[in-house]
Amino acid sequence: MNAPAIERTLVLVKPDGVARGLTGEVIRRVEAKGYRLTALELRTATPELLAEHYAEHHGKPFYQPLVDFMLSGPVVAMVAEGQRVIEAFRVLAGATDPTAAAAGTIRGDLGRDWGAKVQQNIVHGSDSPQSAEREIALWFPSS
Ligand code: IDP
Ligand code: MG
Numbered sequence: 001m002n003a004p005a006i007e008r009t010l011v012l013v014k015p016d017g018v019a020r021g022l023t024g025e026v027i028r029r030v031e032a033k034g035y036r037l038t039a040l041e042l043r044t045a046t047p048e049l050l051a052e053h054y055a056e057h058h059g060k061p062f063y064q065p066l067v068d069f070m071l072s073g074p075v076v077a078m079v080a081e082g083q084r085v086i087e088a089f090r091v092l093a094g095a096t097d098p099t100a101a102a103a104g105t106i107r108g109d110l111g112r113d114w115g116a117k118v119q120q121n122i123v124h125g126s127d128s129p130q131s132a133e134r135e136i137a138l139w140f141p142s143s
Pocket of ligand 1: 117124
């Protein structure tokens, strides 16, 4: 069996997570799992950046609420690195809907439905190696 390659993934603590003071808890879980951070920055997104970041969701009913939510406050963007980190962070994050996300996951333990048009679910994590490289290039063009 081939050894898994070292991967990178883009993690965002979304505006709800930053506003609720959960940035440290997200970082703690990533680091406690054994992954290393190679970039980290408090950022305010722009409409242009989000249009590219969420290109796959253009036209969906939650698209504009999602963009408005992501512009509602600062986010913490980071790059985490290690074998199978893309899959591992998705497991740490849990399902998209925080009500249904398993206990033990970031969204399951820390998130809930607030009755908004978009699910406020604390974190974003890239979903494939292609997405990860594309998203890291958008958020950290110099890395
Ligand atoms: P993911 O963040 O788990 O990868 P995506 O399907 O990529 O989920 O959706 C991006 C974000 O859009 C989600 O994290 C969530 O904030 C929001 N979202 C996705 N699907 C829905 C929906 O059906 N209703 C409301 N918000 C949604
Ligand atoms: Mg996604």
